Amino acid sequence: MSEKHTPVLRESATFDRLTIQEIQRAAETGIYDIRGGGTKRKLPHFDDLLLLGASVSRYPLEGYREKCGTDVILGNRFAKKPIHLKIPVTIAGMSFGALSANAKEALGRGATIAGTSTTTGDGGMTPEERGQSQHLVYQYLPSRYGMNPDDLRKADAIEIVLGQGAKPGGGGMLLGMKVTERVAGMRTLPIGVDQRSACRHPDWTGPDDLAIKIAELREITDWEKPIYVKIGASRPYYDVKLAVKAGADVIVLDGMQGGTAATQEVFIEHVGIPILPAIPQAVQALQEMGMHRKVQLIVSGGIRNGADVAKAMALGADAVAIGTAALIALGDNHPRLDEELKQIGSAAGYYDDWQNGRDPAGITTQDPELSKRLDPVEGGRRLANYLRVLVLEAQTMARACGKSHLHNLDPEDLVALTVESAAMARVPLAGTSWIPGSGY
């Protein structure tokens, strides 16, 4: 008598269900997949690092009593008016167009309450965000959509965007459904076109030209504004050196976990490097030039909590920037939207079709009815709460490491859990003194 055998289905590691689905989708549509957000793959990240709290060999600070400073000054290399922020967590550049006007206003409100800066994006500056942002960084992008000298003068700093972590080397896109009358008008485009943004600046090509471009922007603004240079992490050691040589006041370094409003999935997942190995390369470049802490380093790409903030700063960053996390704080992917998200083929916690403008949270949309769902005052309050938590968490860990300011965290406060992260972050593997790649 034979026993009934229940076969175990074996999924291919190479052709897993997601891969099969993508091949089927490509065969059906003939076009690559476009989505928003950052990489979804598992990468070496801050979770692979641990902070070493104080004990006998180090002296901790009292958790709720002793001061742990959080402020940061950005842009004091050349600018007459550097920015002084209360906290080292800034809001990354995101455009009106990609985001609703209410979302941009909410970001400004939240950042201002918390004492930090927010940043424009492709398409120019809106009165809503300027009005609600105490510190507003004006992005200077290859497309120059909406770029004008009046807004340049209104800005508190200028960020020359050379790339972003989600797509180093790639230009932007804003699909036609989000190019409404207002968005099109600000960008001098026909309503409803699939807007393409250039990947290179139109009037300069290399680092020597960049130096002249930076000088031009300084001249136009009478040397008042700090000038940031934003780099998508791919070759940060060389890129940082060239940007500093060209005259940058601040480097913004965005790892591949950083989000995008709309980019090809294959680009998001396969171009650039994570923020973890990017930071030590950038810090090395700054140190070799004698510019660490003189040219400030803002890092972004996958910052989620105070531990990430503390670890990024321990690796040598002066501040961090958040984008995706800020949108989540406003209400993106909230569980209450699950049913509506399912109706458009997604679910709470998974939604990444930011390009199609149907966001039920009213954030990544230009639909007037959907946009109304986001109350900018309430959104700002939620963002400010989240920013406070990030800072409180980072302070908690810094005090435990005996640091009276977040800037006093350093690589000696860190160990790595894996050989890979030890090599990338250039800190010892936990329990050893071994930093892979640092010699014999």
Place this chain on the structure above:
Amino acid sequence: MKTIDLSTASVRDLNQALHDQVNQVEDREWVVTHSNGKHNLAVGVNQAVSIDIQGHAGYYCAGMNQKASITVHGNAGVGVAENMMSGMVRIKGSASQAAGATAHGGLLVIEGDAGARCGISMKGIDIVVGGSIGHMSCFMGQAGRLVVCGDAGDALGDSLYETRIYVKGSVQSLGSDCVEKEMRAEHLEELQELLNRAGFDESPASFKRYGSARQLYNFKVDNASAY
């Protein structure tokens, strides 16, 4: 008339003095001597003043100009009148690449030739070139008019939006989605007006008009080979 001698004054001195005119105009006419190809001359000017640069200019001369009338009595480097908003810039000689890049308004006249990418991403400026222009000119041109009295290089008007292009001479090749279009009466009229403002006596009837076929405005997989 105010004279700034760049053999003794710095570019910073020049630009600051020009910016100071925003609140109160002290001099309507400015002369800049010994420019010697210096970069960033007369950038960010925001007042209806007249500026004569008596020599060659380097990169970004007249960048982001608003209202001023600026003349370069020589050649101009990369990105002359980049992102100009209004006013007029005249180059008596030739201009390097990216002349008038991303500019939103005003009139740029180049009496000689212009290099590659003339009018790249232009957003409303009018550009009139007495001579020829280089390759990839008017790439992603969004609005405004580009007039070329000589020849145009390779890939003219690639990925064009709504800029109208008029060329008298030959066009080496047209970029993706750029096509020759019918020259109607209203086009002859606007071209005549542009030539008059630029001070050129060419006949509008000798030009051809080019514009966007608008086939790439929304992505269609059938057009993939055009990208």
